[in-house]
Amino acid sequence: MANRFSLMEGKALDNVLIIGGAAGIGRQIALDFAEKGCCTAVADIDQSALTDxxxxxxxxxxxxDVSSWDSVSEMIEQVIDKIGSIDTLVFSAGITKKGELEETNWALWEKTMAVNLHxxxxxxxxxxxxxxxxxxxKIVIIxxxxxxxxxxxxxxxxASKGGAFGLMRSxxxxxxxxxxxxxxxxxxxxESQMLDSLYxxxxxxxxxxxKIPIGRLGRPSDISELVQYLSSAQADYIHGQIFLLDGGRTYQGN
Structure with missing residues (x-):
């Protein structure tokens, strides 16, 4: 199925799906792919943000709803039917809430795992x-x-994000x-809505x-640029890797 967008230099444009792409980091990723001429699809549970x-x-x-297999599998089929293929899949859906062991009940644990890992x-x-x-x-996991x-x-x-590392490696x-x-x-x-909720x-x-050696917070564009590179032919030999984007903070012990 042909894209609804124009072709560039006689080559078909890549088709990209960003799951969790209506807000935050995912939104920036989607906008940047669309701006570069890719046929871009976004899946999200927030209908209002998605419509906007x-x-x-x-x-x-x-x-x-990424916590539902039926919802996800149906959405993937709808995307394939609409744009013909998925060349790059970006998973950017996620939820968080601060809490130590005593504060973490089963409902919070289960909901977080359902979205972030399941x-x-x-x-x-x-x-x-x-x-x-x-x-x-290309599959890129945020x-x-x-x-x-x-x-x-x-x-x-x-725990849910550590599970994502293990799933990728497997x-x-x-x-x-x-x-x-x-x-x-x-x-x-x-810088995102998630950061605002935590700080x-x-x-x-x-x-x-x-605490960040380079002296600033990260920007959604920092993530988006790396996603675009990893989805390109130039990254064909990059496989099974974890890229830590933190301005050097982690290895300063903060």
Missing amino acids: MTQQNQIYGFKA GLFFSIKAAAPHMIGRKKG GSGSAITGSGGGIQYY LVKELGEHQININVIAPRVI PTDELKQTVRN
Whole structure:
């Protein structure tokens, strides 16, 4: 199926799906792909944010609940039917809440795992067969440096993001044999709605900023630029890697 967008230099444009792409880091990723001429689809549970985004940009929108296999598998089929293929899959859906062991109940643990880890599994399981059939694909997971440091969220968040590392590594051989690259980007302290929920005041943000050697918070564009590179042909030999984007903070012990 042909894209609705124009072709550049006589070559078909890549088709990209960003799951969790209506807000925060995912939104920036989607906007940047669309601006570069890619046929871009976004899936999100927030219908209002999804409608706002797709009405203002040349982006296809699909509502989906990543914690549900039925919802994810149906959404993937709808995307394939609409744009023909998924060349790059970006998983950027995620939730967090601060809390130590005593404060973390089963409902919070289960909900976080359902979105952050089960949702990732469902998304890859539903999309991978289409990539395998074409012997082509890039999968980029937006993880978190919290899985390395054990800080910046709640214990359920660290565990879910650590699970994403393990899931990615478990798929390196299986997907690589089909020319599908899979990698994780692990950001820390990126300007976003999630950051605002964890550090709601300017004073708290400044305290964190002071711990970052390069002297600033991360920007969604920092993540987006790396996603675009990992989805390109120039990154065909980059496979099974975790990229820590934190301005040097982690290895300063903060």
